[in-house]
Amino acid sequence: MHDASTRHLALALLEQGLTLSQASRETGVSRSTLRAWRSDPRATERGTGCHLCASVPLDAPAYAALLGYYLGDGCLSRAQRYWALRVSCDAKLPGIIDDVARLITAVRPTGRVFRIRAPGVVVVQSHWQHWTCLFPQHGPGRKHQRPIVLEDWQRAIVEEQPGPFLRGLFHSDGCRARNWARRTVAGVPKRYDYPRWQFTNVSTDIRELCCWALDMAEVPWRQSNATTISVSRREAVARLDELIGPKR
Numbered sequence: 248m249h250d251a252s253t254r255h256l257a258l259a260l261l262e263q264g265l266t267l268s269q270a271s272r273e274t275g276v277s278r279s280t281l282r283a284w285r286s287d288p289r290a291t292e293r294g295t296g297c298h299l300c301a302s303v304p305l306d307a308p309a310y311a312a313l314l315g316y317y318l319g320d321g322c323l324s325r326a327q328r329y330w331a332l333r334v335s336c337d338a339k340l341p342g343i344i345d346d347v348a349r350l351i352t353a354v355r356p357t358g359r360v361f362r363i364r365a366p367g368v369v370v371v372q373s374h375w376q377h378w379t380c381l382f383p384q385h386g387p388g389r390k391h392q393r394p395i396v397l398e399d400w401q402r403a404i405v406e407e408q409p410g411p412f413l414r415g416l417f418h419s420d421g422c423r424a425r426n427w428a429r430r431t432v433a434g435v436p437k438r439y440d441y442p443r444w445q446f447t448n449v450s451t452d453i454r455e456l457c458c459w460a461l462d463m464a465e466v467p468w469r470q471s472n473a474t475t476i477s478v479s480r481r482e483a484v485a486r487l488d489e490l491i492g493p494k495r
């Protein structure tokens with residue numbers, strides 16, 4: 248089984264005029280497979296719409312946000328001839344459900360988006376052969392039990408769009424909570440209330456991606472326990488509010 252980028256490369260080499268033998272040596276794909284790819288008109292059709300297989304431009308802000316949601320509450324699963332992208336959303340947060348559905352449509356305009364209701368949860372779902380091309384972090388086991396490393400093209404998109412990426416992360420695995428502290432001012436004890444954002448994920452790699460994006464967006468953060476990143480300084484909370492909007 249060859250991945251989509253290998254097929255894309257092989258077809259491009261054949262298009263440039265390489266023989267089957269030459270393209271086979273370049274890519275390690277057998278001549279018979281190359282011949283099948285070349286003669287199957289649907290092979291091109293299957294690549295339609297995919298950023299990697301067909302070089303279709305991506306809506307970068309939408310992709311960055313959807314990547315954040317995928318790393319937070321998303322998963323890919325094999326379903327017959329396609330992959331199902333599923334993002335589990337809290338049923339009490341219709342704004343986020345709409346956000347995820349809109350992002351999926353922006354990334355894959357010709358696909359259908361399903362909303363599957365379960366107690367307390369709405370799963371926003373889309374079927375496509377190419378979801379694993381766009382989310383190559385897919386793998387066996389749970390996300391925190393395997394390394395999560397972005398590919399160079401994904402890093403380039405997040406570097407350009409840290410705000411949308413943070414929206415996806417914080418709106419799935421984050422919360423904005425009120426916190427309070429007691430301080431004594433001029434001998435009088437006072438209670439201060441302030442909001443803060445927290446991002447909790449058991450994957451060290453995903454937490455590091457969150458911190459990397461916060462740094463790029465110039466939002467100060469600190470690690471408040473083994474699995475939680477906090478944004479608590481007043482200007483930092485305001486900056487993050489402005490970047491990602493309310494969670495609702």
Ligand SMILES: [Zn+2]
Nearest residue numbers: 297300377380
């Ligand atoms: Zn693809």
